[in-house]
Amino acid sequence: MSVNTTATLSPAKPAGNLKAQLRRAERMRKLKAIGLVAPLALFLIVVFVVPIGNMLWRSVDNTELESVMPLTAEGLRQWDGSGLPDNATMAAFGAELRDSRQGGGLGRIGRRLNYEDTRYRSLLMTTLRGLPAVEAVDDATDWAEILSDIDPAWGETETWLGIQRAAPAVTDRYLLASLDLERGSDNEFKRVAERDRLYVSVFQRTMVIAGGVTLICLALGFPLAYLLATLPARTSNLLMILVLLPFWTSLLVRTAAWIILLQSNGLINQSLIGTGLIESPLQLVFNRIGVFFAMVHILLPFMVLPLYSVMKGISPSYQRAAVSLGAHPFAAFWQVYVPQTVSGVAAGTILVFIMALGYYITPALVGGPADQMVSYYVAYYTNTTNNWGMAAALGSLLLVVTLLLYLVYHRLVNRKQLIRS
């Protein structure tokens, strides 16, 4: 009897022990792993995730009026948009306008309302000066009359509608503006006036420049990577150093060097004139040509490296096999070698394209006014006009495009890896 009991219990007991032992043994390992990753994770959260989240929020952030004039904003949100807001809302507006002088609130709402119409800032200033003293008003005061006396604009529905648009906590105006759209009087989307359209063509231009740079990099990088992958190790290592050489100098220095090389009396024009090939200097810089020169130069290694690593793994016996099966060497290259490089081509093109999309310094320095890419306008809005909403909206759209492209790339590369593994 007792023998039987122990026999049935004994298999369960070590199993429990084993699990506990395993947990104990694994706990140390897990803690170590977490400890190793934690600093980087923290760093990424602080400098990457938080700022990007902040930027995404700022592209729809509409809390300027809300934070300075909470009661006015609340009252305008209730207002149906016909006639004039009720007296309580106007009273709150008057009181909060008076208080907004403290802490820079006036400047903030002035700047925000100016995006709706450029008259608002001066209107607010005039109104503030004309407000009656606090003691002179009570619940019975007719604010519509007081405000209209200060400026007849307050008697127009349009003026209050503009402020109402700034009342909700979120807005799509920046995102719409980044696509040259705005909301019409019936709240429907419509394209902005022809002379104000800009960003769609800027996005197009960004795509065209990034795409062109990518294609040129592929055309130049593919033969180079092939050569590197097929040469004996010593020669290819030497050439690889030359490929990586651009990484050793700063982006700014390299870009400035291109200006010196490409300018009208620069090295290239001088030599071309000197050899008698051209009569007058070619315009090579401060236009699209200069942008392509400089960007291709900087981004070429990012094309060559993934191509090289993929090509290095392709055994030369594939081409030999194709030739032994009767294919002309060119056909063997095209039908057997090139298809196996697809994952490298995908990696290189996506990498270069995504990096090129965000280029700022190089086009800003060697490009003309018609060669500026999205990043230039992001910088313009953050540095010059302090319009964080527009900067964030342009940045967010660029981020969305990049993520979509990355998704495509991920699909492509994953499928290829399935075949290769």
Added chain:
Amino acid sequence: MSNNSSESNTHPSPALITFEGVQKSYDGETLVVKDLNLTIRQGEFVTLLGPSGSGKTTCLMMLAGFEVPTSGDIFLREQRLNSVPPHKRNFGMVFQNYALFPHMTVEENIRYPLKTRKMPTAEADRKVARILDMIQLRDFAKRRPTQLSGGQQQRVALARSLVFEPQLVLMDEPLGALDKQLREQMQLEIKHLHERLGLTVVFVTHDQSEALTMSDRVAVFNDGVIQQIDTPSNLYEHPSNAFVAQFIGENNTLAGRIETVEGRQCRVSFGDGFRTGALIGPGLAVGDATRLSIRPERVKLNGASQALPNRLQARVKEFIYLGDHLRVRCELAGNDDFIARVPVDDFESSMQPGDVIELGWRDEDVRALDAS
């Protein structure tokens, strides 16, 4: 060096490939292949066997057209091949790692040589279907090579090199990546395919048992020179020099000196006053230093050795049990690595390491070869 007299009788078919004085150097200083003369007949299975760096793969690559001979000629029947580019030679080739195109399915891989030959689709369909049936991989036609096992990949590579009915099939260590059991199975499959289809095959390997299993003739390479080209049994039983004796199968060697020669027989003295009869190898005469070669399975122990003409005393060092047989390591005439191979049934279990025993062998089981 090659034993040509017996071949002409066993292989009456016409010569397909002829190497004439072929040399190859990669660096302009050393010759990887030195003065190669070799004839491969229609329907023959010839194996180029040798250690790595012996020049066998270089020979195959010259035949395939991927390497150019530094001097000498290669002929296909009467046509000089040297200037024919590899894609026009119409040889099937199986590579060491199969080189199946990873971006194509099994079927597309096999169809590739037909596509390069612009064969009409209907005919190509028929040929691909037939060869897929032959390698029993019809159900795998739409798979990618990476989804197949090593043995299946091997069969696809074979099918791809055969589907266009080449006049010659070259195989560069095609079984090297397979495990032992599968390798032995594939050896037989390839051998049967060769017999059934009447293929001419040139096969490169460094595995001597593979070479013996599959080939009509084996060319043993060393140092860029064919040491001996012969049938498997002749290579094993009548190696023409010490390298071949050592490289093919297991072998005991004893250094000695030739005392008398009588026709093909000779007597050799070795060690401290030991003497044995032996068959004399090529190029040896009375007084020459020699290396005696004796296969372990021809050495008899104690009772079994009684009737044999050559009997010597040796000291047992160790026993190695291998299931079907036992290896007895002895010290004989200063060589303490002398192996006798005894079937387990014949083994006297009273024997202990340290015992002095009698070893014996027949004169014709010993070959007196060059001392180098």
